Amino acid sequence: MASYASIFRVKITLWVICILLFLLPFLWLKPGELELGGDSSRLYLYDPGAFLRSTSLYSVQPGNNGVVAPNQNLIPYLFVLKIIDSIFHSPYLLINVSNALKLVGAFFFVYLIVVEMLKPHVDKSKESQADLAGILAGLFYTFSPSVGANMHAALLTHNQVFLNPVMFYLIMKFLFTDNAKYLWLTLLVTFLFSPNFTLIAPPPLFAFYPLALCFLALYVKFVIKKSLPWKYIFIGVILFLGIHAFHIIPVVSYTFDKSSYLGQRLLEATAAKNEGLNYFNAVLGLGKVSKNIFYTYSLPEVRWATLAVPLMIILGYLLSKRIGRDLALLTSFFFVTLFLTSANITQLGVEIYRKLFSIPGFGMFRVFYGQWQWVYAFFYSVLFGYLSFVVFAKLRLRSVYVLSVIIAGFFIYSSWTFISGDLLKAPLWGSNNMTNIMKINPDYEQSLAFLKAIPDDGKIINFPFTDYAYQLIAGTNNGAYIGVSPTAYLTGRHDYSGYQDIAPFSNLFLQLIKDKNYGAVRRLLGLLNVKYIFYSADPKAYKQFFPAFPYGLFLEAVPDDKALADLVGSIAGPKIFEQGYYRVLEADVKEYLPRFYIPATVYPFDTQEKKEPDYASFFTTPLSEPRVAFVERTVCDSVFTAQTCTQHAIETTGGLPVVTYKRINPTKYRVQVSGARNPYTLVFSDKYHSRWKLYISKKEGEELQVNGSYFDGSIRESAHDDIFLNAKTFETLGMPSIPDNQHFLVNGYANAWYITPEDSSGREQYEIIVEMVEQRVFYYSAAISIVAICVFLLYGASILRKK
């Protein structure tokens, strides 16, 4: 009877801890406060719908010139968030529920794993001890730095802190019981949290799952001594590949494109050696075994409270009668992960580690102490839980309760910086006591709505201008958002927020500002297709509050708020919106080059190896005709004739054709051309990519409504659409595109095609379709996924029916 009472008490404790963990994030933020910043930001928690449309549906990303990147993996997760958001309309709630899910999931599933692994060793009289060991392991993992330290700037993959235990538990139950229900649930979790299973976020995926799956396979083979359910595993793998085809295939296609960043990183023979191993050697000294053994937050005052876990582990080994296969396996994985996350275990160990970098793709683990920390914390926690039970089994229950409370107290004390929310409220690096927790300014929200509603597709430049691809938005409290540009990710518009965005003109842009050569700055912005300037005059968003970060370089050119206001005043045209501190101004209309234009003159320029081209020459001399393009001379030779390219300027002869363009979606444009009697160059001011293709339609083009016109009506902009899929989506299939040797890079970043009358079969008036063909890969793979999801749901229904 007493045993039942104690089990009941422990179970109550378990549920109380779960409830407290769920409520904990609500104490970190006051109602109305948001916490969204970081490298990948959490703007998807602010407006999941807008984020979904701007980042996931199309292969062209918002921000700067439109980088091609396959981010479709976000779709299911953002879709679920969108549903929740449409019910509650509260980013505050979404942020807190998301954090609560991480804490409760991490704790509860580590507890379940420990209890499951202890099952063969636990009789009825020891159930409470096993539960308490599981609870302690769960608390250790949940409060560990692997869960808490990155929460204030959580990347999308940060969900791994609870997904790792969840997935481990479900796969474990499936392999132990051969019950297809667990396989089905595993697949469902992978689908809902696809961002954690995408090939473009590999370190978290490849750090945890190979080791976890290997552990479970060995466990089943050598501990349970049963064969693996190969039939179900085969079904699971096929279904996994099927339901994830919508993001796996686009990533594979993107990776094998040698011009892609990912392709270069993964496939080039030099990538592993140069990037991975060199980086590893540089940071090797930061891998510390002692810090991983006494695993806690980097605060000197809590270090004394870190002995409990390693002490319990050694006591557990000492007190265990023998080391069974399960404990031996667990111990082996603990040592392997400790080695992987520390690296500095003998010189021989370091040399072995270096050899690992010859494995293609291992370069992703160059920040080894960060990338392996999650799998290490997981195995450390499970081992701690297991061996705590060995110790508890030797003690009376009352002593176990006391010891558990003391150990839990140590965990709470050493993690108080996280539990109390101080970690989240810590001042942003380089700021004057500004934190990551902000109350968003309603004026800013109105500015975003205004930017979203602008009917044309001119790009935007954001001021203040950061050193990175970040934007900084100050809140009404002493908080600020620093992360990817909300201007781009919440409105879907292309924009420039920082030094990295504005490549290849990054240095030149700052130099021209320093030189106060505002005419050249206006011409540069015109060539970059910048039509609007978004200016935040909020003093909290610039030098006074952020004297060191993220504005180091920009502050050298624009030292304070007044200089910033002067700069904006010098390069901007009329103001078209003002609300509080926020202003939207037009850029210099005379210099503005629309998304599509036909240059009157093409200027060849020379480059020298390992030297930045003289981009300044593009802008320093005012030109009477702004419709120009600049092409590197060797590229020019391959498109035009070598003789033509020896000239200083290549004029387009016989008058410029009239173009009217319309965006169908960010991966497809329709351009009507008329009066094209002679060869001409068509410039498209999105980032150059070989997968942008130009098709000349044989059909009569549809009439495009004109919403804006430039250069006396020779360039017209139509009302734009955002059509994801319709009857015309695949209209270019089977159509020949303009040959690749007529597609070339101009203006240092943009696409251009040289189009001759032969390409249009002598027609002077016709329709052009410009399309990013990578998007097709997504459409095809999404079709595979839809079929696979139907099969998956039917499979789930059949499992239910069998029950």
Added chain:
Amino acid sequence: MRAITGFITKSIGFIKKNKLFFLIPVFVLIMGDVILFPISSDIRIFGILLFFFYLIKRFALTSTVTLLFSLLLLILTYVMYLWTDPLLFYQPLVPAVERFAVWLYLFLVLGIYQKWRE
């Protein structure tokens, strides 16, 4: 008084039974390695480990001995960890605590392997 005498007698008995006094030279060698040499060396590390292997084989030391030695190393590492300037953990230097932590890792691996084989 009688209780203390009893505890000491028991402890001496335990030390004798488990041949813990064989740990003294190993302990001295490890302290020497950490204190006398600023840089870690695999020759010294594997030399001392080989010597310990020899002791295990020659005097039939059990895993309990190795694990108790690991416990001692854990305490030493912990004390050193508390004494070490936190900033040193963010520098490529190898503070003494790291050297002890590596010894702890190696002896723990050895002790657990021994226990598994037993």
